[in-house]
Amino acid sequence: MRRVELAVVGAGPAGLSAAIEAARHGVEVVVFDENQRPGGQLFKQIHKFFGSKEHRARERGFRIGEDLLKEARELNVTVELETVVSGIYDGLELVVTKNDRVEHLRANAVVIATGASENMIPFPGWTLPGVIGAGAAQTMCNLHGVKPGKNILMVGSGNVGVVVGLQLIQAGCSLEAVIDASPRVGGYGVHAAKIARTGVPFHLRHTIKEVYGKDRVEGAVIVEVDEKWQPVPGSEKDLKVDTVCMAVGLSPMYQLSKIAGCETVEDPSRGGVVPICDEYGATTVPGIYVAGDVSGIEEASSAMIGGKIAGASAALKQGYLAQDVFEERYAAFRKSLEQLRQGQFGHGMKGKKITHTQEGIEVSESLLCRGFVDESEILRFPGIPSEEIRMRGLTPVIECTQNIPCDPCREACVKGCIRIGESITDLPSLSKEVQCTGCGMCVAACPGQAIFLLNQNYSDGEALVVLPYEFQPLPEAGDEGTACDRSGNPVGKAKVLKVQKAKTMDGTAVLSMIVPRELAMTARFFRPSGSEERRA
Amino acid sequence: MAESNRRKAPEGEYVPKADDDLLICRCEEVSQGDIRRALHQGLRTMNEIKRETRLGMGLCQGQTCTRIARAFIARELGVAPGEVGLPTPRTPARPVPMTVIARDGIMDEAAGEGI
Ligand SMILES: Cc1cc2nc3c(=O)[nH]c(=O)nc-3n(C[C@H](O)[C@H](O)[C@H](O)COP(=O)(O)OP(=O)(O)OC[C@H]3O[C@@H](n4cnc5c(N)ncnc54)[C@H](O)[C@@H]3O)c2cc1C
Ligand code: SF4
Numbered sequence: 001m002r003r004v005e006l007a008v009v010g011a012g013p014a015g016l017s018a019a020i021e022a023a024r025h026g027v028e029v030v031v032f033d034e035n036q037r038p039g040g041q042l043f044k045q046i047h048k049f050f051g052s053k054e055h056r057a058r059e060r061g062f063r064i065g066e067d068l069l070k071e072a073r074e075l076n077v078t079v080e081l082e083t084v085v086s087g088i089y090d091g092l093e094l095v096v097t098k099n100d101r102v103e104h105l106r107a108n109a110v111v112i113a114t115g116a117s118e119n120m121i122p123f124p125g126w127t128l129p130g131v132i133g134a135g136a137a138q139t140m141c142n143l144h145g146v147k148p149g150k151n152i153l154m155v156g157s158g159n160v161g162v163v164v165g166l167q168l169i170q171a172g173c174s175l176e177a178v179i180d181a182s183p184r185v186g187g188y189g190v191h192a193a194k195i196a197r198t199g200v201p202f203h204l205r206h207t208i209k210e211v212y213g214k215d216r217v218e219g220a221v222i223v224e225v226d227e228k229w230q231p232v233p234g235s236e237k238d239l240k241v242d243t244v245c246m247a248v249g250l251s252p253m254y255q256l257s258k259i260a261g262c263e264t265v266e267d268p269s270r271g272g273v274v275p276i277c278d279e280y281g282a283t284t285v286p287g288i289y290v291a292g293d294v295s296g297i298e299e300a301s302s303a304m305i306g307g308k309i310a311g312a313s314a315a316l317k318q319g320y321l322a323q324d325v326f327e328e329r330y331a332a333f334r335k336s337l338e339q340l341r342q343g344q345f346g347h348g349m350k351g352k353k354i355t356h357t358q359e360g361i362e363v364s365e366s367l368l369c370r371g372f373v374d375e376s377e378i379l380r381f382p383g384i385p386s387e388e389i390r391m392r393g394l395t396p397v398i399e400c401t402q403n404i405p406c407d408p409c410r411e412a413c414v415k416g417c418i419r420i421g422e423s424i425t426d427l428p429s430l431s432k433e434v435q436c437t438g439c440g441m442c443v444a445a446c447p448g449q450a451i452f453l454l455n456q457n458y459s460d461g462e463a464l465v466v467l468p469y470e471f472q473p474l475p476e477a478g479d480e481g482t483a484c485d486r487s488g489n490p491v492g493k494a495k496v497l498k499v500q501k502a503k504t505m506d507g508t509a510v511l512s513m514i515v516p517r518e519l520a521m522t523a524r525f526f527r528p529s530g531s532e533e534r535r536a
Numbered sequence: 537m538a539e540s541n542r543r544k545a546p547e548g549e550y551v552p553k554a555d556d557d558l559l560i561c562r563c564e565e566v567s568q569g570d571i572r573r574a575l576h577q578g579l580r581t582m583n584e585i586k587r588e589t590r591l592g593m594g595l596c597q598g599q600t601c602t603r604i605a606r607a608f609i610a611r612e613l614g615v616a617p618g619e620v621g622l623p624t625p626r627t628p629a630r631p632v633p634m635t636v637i638a639r640d641g642i643m644d645e646a647a648g649e650g651i
């Protein structure tokens with residue numbers, strides 16, 4: 001029987017990171033994944049990540065995936081694809097199915113990093129073709145280049161719902177609405193705002209009643225729910241959609257760990273049933289570790305750190321790593337993980353109602369209920385310059401209003417215009433002496449696309465608004481179109497002055513448009529003329 | 537013993553409900569009515585209901601329906617979802633063609649590898 005020192009199940013960010021960390025210390029590692037391509041969820045994450053530099057913030061997920069693979073290859077990690085680990089028995093014996101063969105192998109240690117599966121909710125019509133998981137929709141458009149449908153309803157306003165929602169729009173689909181039974185948007189406000197300003201309505205306190213159609217989805221009926229989550233009769237709305245994307249949570253794939261004999265526990269804060277593990281990722285079965293979504297739903301950045309911890313633990317156990325070296329590495333991983341878990345979306349914050357930011361500023365109600373910060377609320381946040389500064393010349397306007405672990409904006413500005421306090425979750429603010437050159441780096445770097453530049457005194461009666469733009473076709477200098485407000489409503493005429501593209505901007509174009517001066521704090525999106533108006 | 541595991545003999549005939557047709561397990565086409573009938577017969581655990589109805593025994597191996605079914609059963613029995621036990625996951629974690637299982641071992645021996 002084949003023997004390996006470390007077998008890793010799952011080649012997602014957690015599994016690959018575990019493999020890299022263990023291999024770095026000399027452990028011989030084999031990674032198994034059932035897919036044709038390694039990377040797990042990472043390869044469909046085409047957006048820029050949050051966090052700080054050490055978490056590889058402002059890089060796009062798939063690039064991080066490519067780098068992980070390169071690193072793994074350099075360390076001689078074997079990645080066996082289209083290979084299913086179908087069982088693990090006592091004594092760390094793995095049953096592996098590849099092509100049409102079963103192989104049994106024995107490992108000294110195993111890291112289970114099987115990720116999670118998408119939740120569904122049953123309603124009449126939920127089995128009709130056209131009702132799909134949001135993750136599946138993301139795989140279709142970002143990996144296979146196939147649009148899942150034309151007119152889409154997104155069920156769920158968490159990060160998966162709003163991120164995939166934007167990517168569907170980028171792929172050329174029409175996102176008709178985002179609904180959520182909760183009274184508040186679940187995902188990051190900056191993610192929600194990206195789609196709100198394209199005109200997508202958020203229907204909070206709404207659930208899906210039914211989906212109808214003969215052979216496939218032809219429409220969906222949504223209905224309002226009351227405080228007790230009961231449908232309000234008469235509040236039904238009929239949406240003409242051909243696709244319904246379900247983004248209603250993920251469930252850890254604990255099954256393999258259970259087959260292996262690991263004890264499990266039901267923990268709603270981690271997404272459901274998870275294998276019991278300690279802070280090193282060790283389960284109740286000696287030699288078996290878990291990392292990533294399988295040990296609790298979080299995100300890719302924390303999955304990578306969890307993977308490193310599990311990989312280091314497996315190396316320690318086999319004597320490849322001295323205890324003190326391990327302790328040192330572990331402490332660093334832990335610190336990095338804790339940073340990511342801070343803030344108002346962090347650990348233990350799920351379901352908690354937040355009224356004020358860390359800085360004591362009242363949160364934006366409209367962001368939570370409608371997906372964008374209303375103009376009447378934006379002025380109280382520290383990233384917004386006073387009118388006097390806005391009239392003096394070009395200045396950044398940072399519409400980032402929630403305490404999230406993120407700081408690329410500060411890193412991006414070599415002029416030091418942008419500040420973030422001691423904590424990575426502090427709201428970005430403007431330094432006293434803003435000397436903005438208009439380079440646009442902050443605009444492109446911000447994964448929340450929440451930074452704009454503004455010169456309210458561009459010319460007599462006109463203002464210059466600079467915004468991040470990630471849609472095709474890219475407008476060109478001289479193009480005319482419509483300026484839209486944060487909810488996507490057309491508010492006036494706009495003319496494109498220039499469109500900056502640079503390698504360092506990594507695919508985010510920086511578009512400068514001229515608008516009437518009175519729209520300086522209103523206009524936050526550009527719609528080229530000729531493109532269909534969603535909400536006329 | 538959890539309340540949800542306490543068995544009761546069926547009281548009279550099963551009375552169909554309007555939403556009995558709604559599917560819970562897509563792979564094996566198990567409906568709410570099928571589960572209600574199983575509960576009516578006195579079955580209580582996910583394992584029992586799985587054996588009776590084939591819930592969760594299809595292509596996705598309960599990946600999608602286990603969560604939905606547990607919530608539904610809990611609602612029917614008036615207990616918390618956590619009180620409905622989990623089905624026991626078994627090897628293979630993913631469906632494997634019969635030919636592969638039939639060949640397991642034989643091929644290796646023929647190739648002189650043994651196991
Ligand atoms: C739609 C969507 C959007 C997301 N957006 C973001 C985001 O914007 N930012 C962010 O940080 N995070 C995001 N996440 C979360 C992030 O992708 C996950 O937290 C992360 O991928 C978890 O990593 P993982 O390695 O644990 O699991 P995965 O990436 O899921 O990898 C697990 C791998 O294991 C394989 N596998 C499972 N069982 C077996 C088996 N028995 N045999 C062989 N292989 C097996 C799977 O096929 C898969 O390839 C998103 C997730 C989804 C679903
Ligand atoms: S545009 Fe350039 S100079 Fe101005 S704030 Fe942004 S990064 Fe700094």
Ligand code: SF4
Nearest residue numbers: 400406408409446448
């Ligand atoms: S403004 Fe700064 S902290 Fe906020 S999302 Fe953008 S980069 Fe992150």
